[in-house]
Amino acid sequence: MFPWQKQKTAAVQKRKERKISRNLKSNVAYIEEQFSYGINFDFVSQEIVSPASRYHLFFYSTTIDTQQLSDHIISPLLEAKKDIPISRILTVPSLASIESMNGAEKGLTAGSVIIFKEGSPEAFEANIQDFKHRSIEKADNERTVKGPKDSLTESLTTNISMIRKKMPSKDLIAESIEVGVRPADPVTLVYVRDLVNNDVLENIKKRIQSITVDNIRNVEVLEQFLEERPRSLFPTMLYTERPDNAANYVSEGFIAIMMDNSSSCLIAPITIWGFFHSPEDIYLRWAFGNFSRLIRAVAYLITLFVSATYVAITNYHVQLVPIDLLLAVASSRERVPLPITYEVLLMELAFELIREAGVRIPSPLGPTIGIVGALILGQAAVEANIVSPIVVILVALSGLSSFTAANYSINHTLRISRFIFILAASLMGALSLLGAIIIWLAYAVSLNSFGVPYFSPATPHTKSSDDTYFRKLLKNIKWRPVFLKPKDVDKK
Amino acid sequence: MKKIIVILFLIFLPALLGGCFDQKELEEQAFVVSIGVDKTDTRGVFRFSFQIANPEVGSSATGTSTKEPAQAVISVLGSDFLTATNAANATVAKEITLNQARVVIISEKLARSKEFIHLMQSAPSTVDLKLNAQLVVSKENAETFIRNNKPRLESRPHKYYQYMLDRAKETGIIPDAPLVRFFQITEGDADLFIAPYATTIRDDETEIGEEDHYKAGEIPVKGESQTQFMGSAVFREGQMISTLTGEENRFCLMFDSTLAQKDILISFNDPLMKEYQVAGRLDINNVKVKVDYKKEKQTTINVFVDFNINIHAIPSTVDYIQSLEKQRILKNSIEKQIKNRGERFINKTQEKFKAEPFYWSLHIRHKFLDIKQYEKADWMNKIYPNAQVRLHFNLEGLEFGKMLRETDIEEVRD
Numbered sequence: 014m015f016p017w018q019k020q021k022t023a024a025v026q027k028r029k030e031r032k033i034s035r036n037l038k039s040n041v042a043y044i045e046e047q048f049s050y051g052i053n054f055d056f057v058s059q060e061i062v063s064p065a066s067r068y069h070l071f072f073y074s075t076t077i078d079t080q081q082l083s084d085h086i087i088s089p090l091l092e093a094k095k096d097i098p099i100s101r102i103l104t105v106p107s108l109a110s111i112e113s114m115n116g117a118e119k120g121l122t123a124g125s126v127i128i129f130k131e132g133s134p135e136a137f138e139a140n141i142q143d144f145k146h147r148s149i150e151k152a153d154n155e156r157t158v159k160g161p162k163d164s165l166t167e168s169l170t171t172n173i174s175m176i177r178k179k180m181p182s183k184d185l186i187a188e189s190i191e192v193g194v195r196p197a198d199p200v201t202l203v204y205v206r207d208l209v210n211n212d213v214l215e216n217i218k219k220r221i222q223s224i225t226v227d228n229i230r231n232v233e234v235l236e237q238f239l240e241e242r243p244r245s246l247f248p249t250m251l252y253t254e255r256p257d258n259a260a261n262y263v264s265e266g267f268i269a270i271m272m273d274n275s276s277s278c279l280i281a282p283i284t285i286w287g288f289f290h291s292p293e294d295i296y297l298r299w300a301f302g303n304f305s306r307l308i309r310a311v312a313y314l315i316t317l318f319v320s321a322t323y324v325a326i327t328n329y330h331v332q333l334v335p336i337d338l339l340l341a342v343a344s345s346r347e348r349v350p351l352p353i354t355y356e357v358l359l360m361e362l363a364f365e366l367i368r369e370a371g372v373r374i375p376s377p378l379g380p381t382i383g384i385v386g387a388l389i390l391g392q393a394a395v396e397a398n399i400v401s402p403i404v405v406i407l408v409a410l411s412g413l414s415s416f417t418a419a420n421y422s423i424n425h426t427l428r429i430s431r432f433i434f435i436l437a438a439s440l441m442g443a444l445s446l447l448g449a450i451i452i453w454l455a456y457a458v459s460l461n462s463f464g465v466p467y468f469s470p471a472t473p474h475t476k477s478s479d480d481t482y483f484r485k486l487l488k489n490i491k492w493r494p495v496f497l498k499p500k501d502v503d504k505k
Numbered sequence: 506m507k508k509i510i511v512i513l514f515l516i517f518l519p520a521l522l523g524g525c526f527d528q529k530e531l532e533e534q535a536f537v538v539s540i541g542v543d544k545t546d547t548r549g550v551f552r553f554s555f556q557i558a559n560p561e562v563g564s565s566a567t568g569t570s571t572k573e574p575a576q577a578v579i580s581v582l583g584s585d586f587l588t589a590t591n592a593a594n595a596t597v598a599k600e601i602t603l604n605q606a607r608v609v610i611i612s613e614k615l616a617r618s619k620e621f622i623h624l625m626q627s628a629p630s631t632v633d634l635k636l637n638a639q640l641v642v643s644k645e646n647a648e649t650f651i652r653n654n655k656p657r658l659e660s661r662p663h664k665y666y667q668y669m670l671d672r673a674k675e676t677g678i679i680p681d682a683p684l685v686r687f688f689q690i691t692e693g694d695a696d697l698f699i700a701p702y703a704t705t706i707r708d709d710e711t712e713i714g715e716e717d718h719y720k721a722g723e724i725p726v727k728g729e730s731q732t733q734f735m736g737s738a739v740f741r742e743g744q745m746i747s748t749l750t751g752e753e754n755r756f757c758l759m760f761d762s763t764l765a766q767k768d769i770l771i772s773f774n775d776p777l778m779k780e781y782q783v784a785g786r787l788d789i790n791n792v793k794v795k796v797d798y799k800k801e802k803q804t805t806i807n808v809f810v811d812f813n814i815n816i817h818a819i820p821s822t823v824d825y826i827q828s829l830e831k832q833r834i835l836k837n838s839i840e841k842q843i844k845n846r847g848e849r850f851i852n853k854t855q856e857k858f859k860a861e862p863f864y865w866s867l868h869i870r871h872k873f874l875d876i877k878q879y880e881k882a883d884w885m886n887k888i889y890p891n892a893q894v895r896l897h898f899n900l901e902g903l904e905f906g907k908m909l910r911e912t913d914i915e916e917v918r919d
Contacts, residue, residue, distance in 0.1 A: 329528055
């Protein structure tokens with residue numbers, strides 16, 4: 014450890030160990046200094062003098078419920094006629110005693126009211142916090158037609174309450190661990206006690222504890238600290254905003270990772286199939302759910318390979334194309350100046366631009382995107398002989414298909430991989446395209462998420478709910494995913 | 506990190522540049538739809554005609570139509586397919602590509618010469634030329650055939666060949682003859698190879714006969730299209746020796762278990778009123794060939810053909826439909842008539858060709874332990890010409906289309 018670090022840690026240690034003094038004045042002076050009283054406009058330091066004793070309250074006026082403060086703290090204190098302990102005066106539901114200054118500081122930052130009493134070496138923390146957050150809204154990013162509509166919101170307590178509502182069980186554990194130092198933020202692991210695999214749980218806990226960083230405010234950032242291969246194209250945690258989806262996973266033995274300030278949660282460990290399944294697959298009837306899976310499977314293949322195959326075939330394997338199509342393509346290409354590879358790349362890039370602009374554009378300007386995208390890049394580009402019509406069709410098809418992805422994280426994987434395949438196909442046609450596919454697949458199969466192989470239960474093959482490619486009738490599902498090694502495998 | 510990027514870049518750079526050796530943009534290629542080959546006076550030199558499709562014609566439903574023609578035909582001299590394409594590039598700006606060629610047309614004169622097999626030898630090693638292209642023998646020069654062939658209803662030349670050959674194969678008047686089959690049969694050296702026979706020059710002196718007793722050029726068709734695909738050219742050991750009529754070709758397909766045919770419309774003499782004919786659609790259900798090989802004695806070949814007939818025209822108005830007795834007479838008569846025609850054709854192959862075009866050597870090969878013994882027994886020259894061939898036709902189902910009863914002529918005339 015470097016000398017300046019030593020000094021710093023020593024100072025932090027000293028501050029942490031400071032006890033609450035019997036002298037009210039010294040306590041007040043200390044807290045007021047620590048919380049920059051007078052500069053922080055919302056930091057309130059209020060003295061209350063009752064017939065029996067003197068009290069001092071500290072709180073942030075912006076983080077507490079003022080109604081509760083006046084009704085359940087200030088009024089009872091003022092009315093106290095005898096010198097009895099604070100815990101017997103206050104009528105707030107959550108009251109805790111604190112002995113160190115460190116505890117008082119933590120309570121204050123967490124939005125509680127801290128009450129000091131003259132002559133007492135003990136303070137009380139009344140938890141009447143009222144942080145503002147969005148109300149529960151409809152799931153925007155993972156829409157379903159059939160099934161619950163609520164989505165997680167940026168408040169941990171609300172989120173946990175939604176999960177508890179869906180799984181009323183004493184075995185559902187919401188365990189909190191702290192991450193970061195300035196300040197430490199709580200991370201909550203939600204799991205079912207008698208299902209979860211302890212090794213996986215310990216692994217996740219250990220990784221969270223070993224993160225050394227100032228602060229992590231939400232699960233989106235936490236995800237990148239937790240992942241084994243942060244540079245990989247493949248996500249190893251499922252990011253979902255649907256509480257029903259999270260509850261489904263938790264009840265199978267997975268672990269949900271939640272944080273305050275995130276309107277989504279992470280599911281770990283996850284296999285690649287999880288990204289392709291939508292919660293709606295289960296809510297829909299057997300045939301409908303499987304049909305929509307089939308459509309999505311086709312869409313993934315189209316996204317990944319349609320442009321690359323076109324490049325490979327038209328450049329290197331002309332004999333594979335039916336002659337009618339071949340002549341049609343050749344005639345439409347006669348006036349196009351760019352080689353096919355560049356033509357396809359240009360259009361794919363244009364589509365990515367539309368997509369990126371569509372996400373960033375302020376919503377009042379949204380309609381312009383449609384005009385620019387459809388007219389200028391589609392029709393006008395063809396009429397100006399910059400691209401051939403068939404390329405517009407292919408790119409639109411592959412772009413459209415990429416949005417059928419059930420999960421946003423895998424959408425990026427598919428779209429970036431598509432460029433890899435197009436480049437590969439342009440090198441040596443189907444030969445190099447197949448080579449790229451093999452390498453890509455070999456890499457994906459070699460991945461694992463918190464010790465669980467990425468392609469299980471397909472490879473390595475294990476018992477599971479047989480929900481990998483298509484799902485069974487719900488009443489025929491016998492097993493929980495065995496690749497997780499849950500404590501209880503049998504579903505019935 | 507920077508180093509890694511530079512190294513990766515250096516690895517990929519040669520790959521980027523080197524990969525393009527075999528790459529060819531679509532619009533830089535001229536697609537040949539059919540190839541015609543003719544004999545010249547010089548030995549080893551042939552006249553190649555390439556029919557090149559113009560992609561701009563008929564490809565877009567809405568685009569402005571060009572005034573360019575749908576096809577271009579150029580003919581050059583060359584010794585094999587590849588050198589000829591190079592020579593043709595002297596006049597065609599784009600690279601000539603053979604991999605979409607559907608038809609290879611050989612003039613009868615070339616097919617009957619000894620040079621033909623030398624020309625064909627270069628075909629498999631021409632990477633571009635697909636071996637499922639059809640071999641067609643034209644009565645006149647192949648170049649004349651290609652230039653004369655002006656389909657009226659198909660604006661793009663490849664469509665014409667595709668539809669024409671597919672449909673004619675279905676009706677059985679021409680055989681399916683991809684290049685690869687030519688090599689299989691010629692190198693097997695046991696059977697005759699048959700290829701479609703076609704012409705664009707009409708022979709005016711033929712008389713009207715039954716609908717399939719023609720060869721190409723003999724059919725009295727009136728209309729603007731001169732082209733006729735009918736019958737087949739017979740090749741023995743890589744050299745054309747004779748031609749078959751459409752009917753004979755149908756028997757070839759019927760007896761050959763490796764080929765399929767559908768939809769044969771065929772007519773027979775009406776057994777009860779001899780001056781009329783009955784016409785129907787013949788379906789073959791099953792063909793079995795049993796070769797009973799005896800080393801010293803005569804070999805017998807039994808051919809069992811099960812078929813259905815759907816009678817759709819009884820001009821004589823004999824009431825076959827309601828009378829089971831008359832149906833029996835019709836059934837026996839049809840079986841007999843087909844058998845007679847079949848036997849006539851078998852005799853012709855045994856006596857005139859001294860070999861069979863049915864690929865029957867497949868049915869005898871398994872009777873030998875090794876290839877040496879098989880070759881020594883000599884199917885083509887010794888066994889088949891002397892074998893006794895017995896045909897067994899079995900009409901399994903007789904149907905009468907949509908008619909429930911025959912028109913009573915007497916009542917109508919009354």
